[in-house]
Each structure stands twice: as C-alpha cells, then as structure tokens.
Amino acid sequence: MKKDIILAGVGGQGILSIAAIIGQAALNQNLHIKQAEVHGMSQRGGDVQSNLRICSEPIHSDLISLGRADAIISLEPMEALRYIPYLSPEGWIVVNSVPYINIPNYPEIERLDAEFAKMPHVISFDVDAIAREHGGVRTVNMVLLGAASLILDIEDTKLEEAIGDIFGRKGDKVVEMNVNAFRAGREAGKKQMKG
Amino acid sequence: MTDKLLLLGDQAIALGAVHAGISGVYAYPGTPSTEITEYIQENPLARERGVRSDWCTNEKTAMEAALGMSYVGKRSLVCMKHVGMNVAADAFVNSAMTGVNGGVVVVAADDPSMHSSQNEQDSRFYGKFAFVPILEPSSQQEAYEMVRYGFELSENIGLPVLMRITTRMAHSRAVVTVTDPSDVNPVSFPKETSNWILLPVNARRRYKEVLAAQQKLEELSETTKYNSYKKSGKKGVIACGIGYNYVMENISSSDERTVLKISQYPLPVGIVRDMFDHCDEILVVEDGQPFVEDQLRGILDCTGKIKGRLSGDLPRVGELTPDNVGAALGTENGMRYDTCCTVVPRPPALCQGCGHRDVYEVLNLVLREYPDHKVFSDIGCYTLGALPPFRSIHTCVDMGASITMAKGAADGGLFPSVAVIGDSTFTHSGMTGLLDAVNSGANVTIIISDNLTTAMTGGQDSAGTGRIEAICLGVGVDPAHVRTVVPLPKNMEQIQQVIKEEIEYKGVSVIVPRRECIQTLKRKAKKQ
Numbered sequence: 123m124k125k126d127i128i129l130a131g132v133g134g135q136g137i138l139s140i141a142a143i144i145g146q147a148a149l150n151q152n153l154h155i156k157q158a159e160v161h162g163m164s165q166r167g168g169d170v171q172s173n174l175r176i177c178s179e180p181i182h183s184d185l186i187s188l189g190r191a192d193a194i195i196s197l198e199p200m201e202a203l204r205y206i207p208y209l210s211p212e213g214w215i216v217v218n219s220v221p222y223i224n225i226p227n228y229p230e231i232e233r234l235d236a237e238f239a240k241m242p243h244v245i246s247f248d249v250d251a252i253a254r255e256h257g258g259v260r261t262v263n264m265v266l267l268g269a270a271s272l273i274l275d276i277e278d279t280k281l282e283e284a285i286g287d288i289f290g291r292k293g294d295k296v297v298e299m300n301v302n303a304f305r306a307g308r309e310a311g312k313k314q315m316k317g
Numbered sequence: 318m319t320d321k322l323l324l325l326g327d328q329a330i331a332l333g334a335v336h337a338g339i340s341g342v343y344a345y346p347g348t349p350s351t352e353i354t355e356y357i358q359e360n361p362l363a364r365e366r367g368v369r370s371d372w373c374t375n376e377k378t379a380m381e382a383a384l385g386m387s388y389v390g391k392r393s394l395v396c397m398k399h400v401g402m403n404v405a406a407d408a409f410v411n412s413a414m415t416g417v418n419g420g421v422v423v424v425a426a427d428d429p430s431m432h433s434s435q436n437e438q439d440s441r442f443y444g445k446f447a448f449v450p451i452l453e454p455s456s457q458q459e460a461y462e463m464v465r466y467g468f469e470l471s472e473n474i475g476l477p478v479l480m481r482i483t484t485r486m487a488h489s490r491a492v493v494t495v496t497d498p499s500d501v502n503p504v505s506f507p508k509e510t511s512n513w514i515l516l517p518v519n520a521r522r523r524y525k526e527v528l529a530a531q532q533k534l535e536e537l538s539e540t541t542k543y544n545s546y547k548k549s550g551k552k553g554v555i556a557c558g559i560g561y562n563y564v565m566e567n568i569s570s571s572d573e574r575t576v577l578k579i580s581q582y583p584l585p586v587g588i589v590r591d592m593f594d595h596c597d598e599i600l601v602v603e604d605g606q607p608f609v610e611d612q613l614r615g616i617l618d619c620t621g622k623i624k625g626r627l628s629g630d631l632p633r634v635g636e637l638t639p640d641n642v643g644a645a646l647g648t649e650n651g652m653r654y655d656t657c658c659t660v661v662p663r664p665p666a667l668c669q670g671c672g673h674r675d676v677y678e679v680l681n682l683v684l685r686e687y688p689d690h691k692v693f694s695d696i697g698c699y700t701l702g703a704l705p706p707f708r709s710i711h712t713c714v715d716m717g718a719s720i721t722m723a724k725g726a727a728d729g730g731l732f733p734s735v736a737v738i739g740d741s742t743f744t745h746s747g748m749t750g751l752l753d754a755v756n757s758g759a760n761v762t763i764i765i766s767d768n769l770t771t772a773m774t775g776g777q778d779s780a781g782t783g784r785i786e787a788i789c790l791g792v793g794v795d796p797a798h799v800r801t802v803v804p805l806p807k808n809m810e811q812i813q814q815v816i817k818e819e820i821e822y823k824g825v826s827v828i829v830p831r832r833e834c835i836q837t838l839k840r841k842a843k844k845q
C-alpha cells in the first residue's frame with residue numbers, strides 16, 4: 123500500500139492534527155511514514171501545507187513528486203487548488219468549501235468552483251457547518267478527516283483508534299466529540315463524493 | 318530497550334543527544350532548529366538528569382557556554398539556524414583551535430529556499446573553514462544515531478563536530494528506532510591545558526596540530542558506515558545528506574549508476590578520486606550551495622564531467638526536490654494538472670490583535686509629518702510591518718542591525734532616524750549597539766516593541782523579559798527618555814504624543830510599547 127497525501131490550509135487552521143492522526147494510524151499498522159511540514163514564517167496567516175507519505179515499503183523522499191499525490195486534503199478551497207500540479211491523474215481532492223478570506227485579492231468563489239468542476243475526483247462540502255453540529259469549529263479537522271477516510275484505504279476503525287491515541291490525554295469526552303465529528307464527516311462525504 | 322517513535326528530524330536529534338548523555342543544550346531559537354531544544358526541555362530523562370536547557374541570549378553565548386561545559390568533561394549540544402552560525406562564528410572557529418574535552422556537537426539548520434530566513438548560506442563552509450568534521454544525516458534514523466556517533470567522534474579526535482541539516486530534515490517526521498541511553502560523563506579536566514589559552518605561542522602550535530589532524534579526518538570519512546560507495550556503471554552520482562533520498566526516489570534498485578552517499582565530511586578523498594577515474598560523468602546532488610561540486614571542479618576542471626548546480630543540471634538556488642533531482646537524472650515527472658491560474662499568493666501577516674499592529678499604525682501617523690524619515694527595523698514578527706497595509710519599515714538585515722544602522726544613518730545626517738526592534742532581538746544583539754549610540758550621543762529614536770516573548774519562532778522565553786528598561790538605563794540612556802506605553806487602540810493619542818516628543822529630543826531615546834503576544838496569551842488561556 124502507498125498513499126501520498128498533501129494536506130493544505132491557512133496558518134492556524136490546524137492541518138497538522140490531521141497529519142498526526144493519519145500518521146498515528148499508520149504507525150499502529152507498522153507502515154512506513156514520512157511527513158514534511160512547514161513551521162515558522164508561513165504560519166502567520168499564510169498558506170501552509172504538509173506532505174504525508176505512508177507506505178508498506180521504505181520511503182525515500184520526504185517530499186511528494188509532481189503528479190504523484192493520491193489525495194489533496196484541504197481545509198480551504200483555494201489552498202487545495204494551489205497543489206494540483208502534485209495531484210496524480212486519478213487522485214482525489216477532499217476539501218472544505220468554505221473560503222478563508224484574509225487577502226484583498228481572493229478570487230471569486232465561482233472561479234474556484236469551476237476549477238473543481240474540471241477535476242475528476244472531488245469531495246467538497248461545508249465542513250464548518252457539520253463541525254458546528256458536532257462540537258464546534260475545533261472539530262473541523264476531524265470532519266474533514268472523516269470525509270477523507272472514504273478514499274484513504276485505511277480502515278475507519280483504525281483512524282478512530284488513532285483519534286483515541288492522539289486525544290486520549292485530554293479525556294474521554296474530547297475523544298468522543300472528535301470521533302463523532304469524524305463519523306459525521308464520513309457520512310457527509312459519502313453524499314458529496316464525485317467521481 | 319528498542320522503541321519506535323514518530324519523530325521530527327529535530328526531535329530525533331534532540332533524543333539522540335539526550336541518549337548520548339549530554340549535560341546541556343545551549344541554543345537561541347531559529348527556524349528550522351527550534352524544536353531540538355524544545356524537545357529536550359520537555360523530555361523526561363533530560364529533566365530527571367537535570368540537563369541544562371534554557372534558552373541563551375544569542376548563538377555566541379550558546380557556543381561559549383557549551384565550550385565551558387566541554388572544558389569540564391561533559392557533553393554539550395549547541396543548536397541554531399544557519400545565520401546563527403555567523404553570530405557564533407568567533408566562538409565556533411576558535412573552539413576548533415582550543416579543541417574539546419567533553420564532546421561538543423553543533424547543529425546548524427540551513428534553510429535553502431528561504432522558507433523563513435534572510436539568506437541561503439550553507440553551514441558546511443563553516444565546518445571546512447574551522448577544520449572540523451561535518452555530519453549530514455540523510456534520514457531521521459541516521460540523525461538520531463549520528464548525534465551519539467558525533468559525540469564519540471568529537472571526544473576521540475578532540476574537536477567539536479558540526480551537524481548540518483536542512484529544513485526538510487528538521488521538519489519532517491519519520492519512524493525512529495531508539496536504543497538505550499548512555500550515561501552522563503563525570504567531571505574531568507583537559508589533559509593539555511595550554512590549548513585553551515590561545516596566546517599566539519600556543520595558537521601557532523595548536524593550528525599545526527589541527528591541520529595535521531585533517532588527514533585522519535579524511536580517513537575516517539572513508540571508513541565511516543555513514544558514507545557508502547556502490548561502484549557500478551560509468552554514470553555516477555554523489556548524493557549528500559537528504560539529497561540521497563531524492564536520488565533513491567528517482568532510480569530503481571536495479572539502476573546501474575555508481576552512487577556515493579556522503580553523510581560525513583571532509584570528503585573521502587580516496588573514494589572520490591576512484592569514482593572520478595571510474596565514471597564518465599558525476600552528478601553532485603547536494604542541498605544548499607554547491608559545496609562539494611565546487612571542490613571537485615575548482616576552476617581548472619573543464620572536462621564537463623562534474624555536473625550539479627554550477628553546471629546548470631540542478632537549479633543554482635532553492636532547495637532540492639524529488640522533481641528537480643529527477644530532471645537532472647533524466648526521469649520525467651508525472652505532472653498532469655498545470656498550476657491553477659485562479660490561485661493567488663497568501664503572504665503571512667501580523668495576527669489580528671497583535672500589539673505590533675498598533676505600534677506601526679501610530680508610528681505611521683507620526684512619521685507622516687516627517688517625509689524624510691527612515692525606519693530601520695530588525696528580524697521578528699514585526700518585520701511584517703514592511704508589508705501592506707503598514708509599509709512602515711525600510712530595512713531588515715540581521716539581528717540587532719536596526720539600532721546600529723539607525724545610529725550610522727543619523728551620523729550620516731538622517732533625521733528622523735528611527736529603529737524598531739523586538740525584545741528578544743534587542744537582548745540578542747541590539748543592546749551592544751545601544752551602547753554605541755549612547756556613547757556617541759546619536760540622535761535616534763528606538764522603539765523596542767516588547768511582546769514579552771520570542772514570537773516569530775513560536776513563543777520561547779525572551780532573555781530580557783521584565784528588564785528592558787533597566788537594561789537601557791544601565792547602558793546609559795537618559796531616564797527621562799526611556800518611555801513605556803501600552804499599544805492598544807485606545808492609547809493611540811498618548812503614544813502619538815510620546816513618539817513625537819522623543820523624535821524631537823536630540824539624543825538617544827527609547828520607547829517601549831509593551832503588550833503580551835496574543836498567541837502566547839491564547840495558549841496560556843487554553844492551559845487554564
């Protein structure tokens with residue numbers, strides 16, 4: 123098994139907790155992992171991304187090659203499009219449709235939608251809305267991860283287990299809230315799967 | 318004990334150092350090196366052992382403290398970003414002259430592509446310059462192991478060892494298998510004490526010894542398991558550090574190329590010569606500057622046999638990627654979708670609610686009345702004041718340069734000459750410049766925008782917290798011209814008045830706008 127995943131978002135949105143959970147699930151299954159992330163300057167409200175690679179064979183490069191990513195998972199629509207040169211022809215985009223507008227020249231939503239319409243495999247929905255019903259904005263990541271679980275080839279039970287591992291320190295309530303958000307995201311994603 | 322952990326390269330180095338039995342880590346924060354020290358600060362074994370891990374005032378004080386710890390026989394780790402090496406250089410280069418007693422490993426984290434830096438300098442040049450071995454791990458596992466190996470090497474040869482990493486090693490996670498920790502060294506004093514007194518009479522002798530050791534270092538590079546030589550076809554690749562990963566990503570296991578992987582310098586000269594004789598061409602794959610390629614080509618080799626960044630086969634600037642290495646190796650990338658023209662850049666910005674915002678807003682207001690003004694700034698979050706909507710600052714060069722450049726410009730006739738510097742940058746290397754300004758009675762207005770933390774790098778303790786005004790007074794600034802304000806929208810008028818008065822004062826004045834960084838404030842609130 124091999125999955126090359128690009129996680130994208132805006133600094134402060136917290137893409138790294140998605141990476142941590144997928145990474146933990148992969149670790150629990152004894153898979154090889156490499157995950158490159160960005161710290162520092164770019165976190166101040168700029169674009170951030172992380173390259174996550176999991177594989178049953180040893181992995182060499184920390185970075186994903188152009189045209190090889192199996193998935194782009196993005197908390198923000200324009201940020202998903204930033205990385206499409208990395209997407210493989212059959213790759214999936216799993217994306218929150220809610221724009222994060224902190225720049226004056228943010229493109230019109232219709233133009234972004236038109237780009238997504240050109241892509242063969244997309245799961246796009248209002249992740250924020252689902253999160254609000256399941257614990258609030260803090261669970262946005264888990265809702266998106268739930269939707270991504272449909273295309274990751276990692277059993278959802280393994281991902282839920284990893285959520286338990288990562289949030290366990292914070293108590294059962296927090297784990298339960300995040301697992302519920304994950305499940306809600308998975309259900310919402312099923313309805314929006316295109317491709 | 319063996320254990321598998323998912324660690325950042327930085328964390329692997331940190332744990333490697335703790336398991337190597339260090340007694341102290343000395344560091345000043347800087348992307349991408351910061352997480353090394355942060356990990357040691359939280360590590361249970363390091364805490365149990367009482368490993369010193371508080372942040373230093375700057376990279377030079379860090380290097381010197383480590384050397385002192387080495388003097389008494391203990392192992393110490395020094396961490397910094399690449400430009401920190403410029404600050405630590407005096408101590409670093411001379412630590413090779415004194416030699417070490419307890420092992421010293423200096424980690425320099427380079428940032429090719431300048432993700433968070435002002436240049437792309439390659440720290441390997443410093444290692445060569447100081448005549449010390451350089452380690453450049455290719456994986457997180459190697460990083461973990463090579464730290465301990467580095468301490469042993471350092472003690473065996475009596476020299477500090479430089480470990481050079483780049484952003485993608487520092488900030489990438491992988492599974493690392495860890496082993497049993499070593500004990501901490503007992504206190505012991507150097508046998509050869511005259512080495513430590515670099516009077517010319519000792520230094521001349523010692524320099525010869527350091528030079529004489531170079532052959533031994535080359536031999537070690539030929540036998541170390543971290544350098545590997547697979548002699549095969551006539552096409553060759555020399556792959557340094559993480560460059561090796563990008564090569565392996567692009568070639569199959571049955572590939573016929575001759576491959577020399579380098580993770581320890583000086584270059585293994587014998588192997589490199591053998592490879593040169595054997596191969597028709599050699600591609601040098603190294604992240605950062607063409608350090609190896611230039612050594613191999615010099616200015617006399619016109620055979621065209623050595624390829625790399627200088628020959629144009631790899632880009633001259635920017636970090637290596639699997640794609641640019643693939644292109645140099647002749648593999649085609651699988652790109653299907655072009656860059657999307659709808660996408661626009663999203664530059665970083667000061668946080669909403671940040672005190673630096675209020676400082677720039679009011680500063681702009683005052684300086685509108687002085688069209689000839691210039692604002693010399695510095696390095697930190699507040700450098701973002703260069704971007705819209707503020708566009709308040711005119712320079713950002715190196716840490717501490719704001720105050721000294723403002724002084725020089727004032728000396729040259731500029732009025733008003735304003736400096737804007739952060740609290741951590743001020744204690745890093747701004748306060749010495751303040752003494753210069755005071756001594757010459759320079760007509761400068763210095764704003765120390767104090768958010769009580771080192772925010773840019775993630776909120777580490779700032780060395781002068783609570784003592785900024787005391788430091789200014791101690792340096793000799795007139796107490797009437799050390800003014801503290803609270804940068805909040807409601808105080809704008811008052812701050813405007815203060816800045817105006819101090820600009821009009823003919824001499825050194827310091828204004829300290831103080832309000833806690835909203836990121837550290839949020840984090841504290843979360844914890845409670």
Ligand SMILES: Cc1ncc(C[n+]2csc(CCOP(=O)(O)OP(=O)(O)O)c2C)c(N)n1
Pocket residue numbers: 345346347348376398400401404696697698699716738739740741742743768770771772773774779
């Ligand atoms: C010599 C050197 N060391 C470290 C850094 C990394 N660095 C850049 S800004 C900064 C901290 C600045 O802190 P402060 O002056 O308090 O400003 P703040 O970011 O908190 O606004 C650091 C450590 C650097 N650029 N150069």
